[in-house]
Amino acid sequence: MNTGFKPMEMAFALAEQAALAGEVPVGAVIVRDGALVAADRNRMRASGDPTAHAEMLAIRAALAKIGSGRLAQCDLYVTLEPCTMCAGAIAHTRLRRVYYGAEDPKGGAIDNGVRFFSQPTCHHAPEVVGGIAEEKAAQMLRKFFAERR
Amino acid sequence: MNTGFKPMEMAFALAEQAALAGEVPVGAVIVRDGALVAADRNRMRASGDPTAHAEMLAIRAALAKIGSGRLAQCDLYVTLEPCTMCAGAIAHTRLRRVYYGAEDPKGGAIDNGVRFFSQPTCHHAPEVVGGIAEEKAAQMLRKFFAERR
Numbered sequence: 001m002n003t004g005f006k007p008m009e010m011a012f013a014l015a016e017q018a019a020l021a022g023e024v025p026v027g028a029v030i031v032r033d034g035a036l037v038a039a040d041r042n043r044m045r046a047s048g049d050p051t052a053h054a055e056m057l058a059i060r061a062a063l064a065k066i067g068s069g070r071l072a073q074c075d076l077y078v079t080l081e082p083c084t085m086c087a088g089a090i091a092h093t094r095l096r097r098v099y100y101g102a103e104d105p106k107g108g109a110i111d112n113g114v115r116f117f118s119q120p121t122c123h124h125a126p127e128v129v130g131g132i133a134e135e136k137a138a139q140m141l142r143k144f145f146a147e148r149r
Numbered sequence: 150m151n152t153g154f155k156p157m158e159m160a161f162a163l164a165e166q167a168a169l170a171g172e173v174p175v176g177a178v179i180v181r182d183g184a185l186v187a188a189d190r191n192r193m194r195a196s197g198d199p200t201a202h203a204e205m206l207a208i209r210a211a212l213a214k215i216g217s218g219r220l221a222q223c224d225l226y227v228t229l230e231p232c233t234m235c236a237g238a239i240a241h242t243r244l245r246r247v248y249y250g251a252e253d254p255k256g257g258a259i260d261n262g263v264r265f266f267s268q269p270t271c272h273h274a275p276e277v278v279g280g281i282a283e284e285k286a287a288q289m290l291r292k293f294f295a296e297r298r
Contacts, residue, residue: 048218049209050241060198069197084265085237088258092199092234106270109237113270114263116233121255121262 007031007077008099008132014041014054015079015140021046025140028054028078030062030071030095037074038062054078055086059093071095079137081108081130087116090126097127101137156180156226157248157281163190163203164228164289170195174289177203177227179211179220179244186223187211203227204235208242220244228286230257230279236265239275246276250286 007029014027018041029039038061043052055078062071071093079101082090087109090098098110109116110128117125156178163176167190178188187210192201204227211220220242228250231239236258239247247259258265259277266274 044218048216049212050218050243051205051208051212051238056200059200063198063200067197069193069199083237083241084258084263084270085234085241088232088234088237089200092232094199107272109233109270114233114265114268116263119263121233121258123256 005031005034005036007036007075008079008101010036010039011054011077011079011101012133012136012140014039015137018042018054019140019144025144026054026078026080028058028076030058030074030076032066032074038065051085053083053086055082056089059089059095063093075099076126079133080104080141081110081112083107084109084114084116087114091116091122091124094124095126097129099129099132101131101133102141103131103134154180154183154185156185156224157228157250159185159188160226160228160250161282161285161289163188164286167191167203168289168293174293175203175227175229177207177225179207179223179225181215181223187214200234202232202235204231205238208238208244212242224248225275228282229253229290230259230261232256233258233263233265236263240265240271240273243273244275246278248278248281250280250282251290252280252283 011027015025019025023042027041030037040057075097081104160176164174168174172191176190179186189206224246230253
């Protein structure tokens, strides 16, 4: 079934909304069986909560919607490589697959930093597809920070 | 000023409440200038949210109370060594100091696992005082899991 729903495009649209709101532009979308479960964007600044990353908010919203305490049938699409906190949350909730836009050498925790999913203390490692739309995602972040310098 | 407030004792009392509620017994207390800011315990099971660790809940409650978007003047007392997700949240919120009860070789991320605060992608490392009441904390966890096996 092709519903025409493109999760990564939605994640980028959410990232652009974040930038317009003065937030670091990251968007996250959680999908099951090709259908939207939950989605959000960075809200650290507006909420005064530095843990309000797009992934954390989308994960909590997806858990509330699904009600099983796990996201084992779900995939996460996110415009930037998740950080250490979010990688931990992804493992805890047993997300099946993670698709991310740009690598984040400074703060990423999947293919950079602590590479959490390869560590023995990681109890669940999702499949990872990284570097999707690398240039688009990186450009969006560069533009955001350049305008603020 | 000695108010008689003992944060680690409160964290242990919260951990015991967690065990009584069928949750893995972990409690967390956040303190500023010797006074309670926020406290919580594990609520993963009741909330159906595997990210509802004591530390995450206490951190968000402290942020909501303080309103500055940072916990730089605050210290965290927690009965068990924080996991990777919680270590990430501690760094993001710039907590000043972390006091923890028992080390967690299986899931800890401070003195075990990814040792996040020693990594170059960690943007803020709190002071850490680990292994406080190691035996008490470890015993509480062993008892909890033994009763469920």
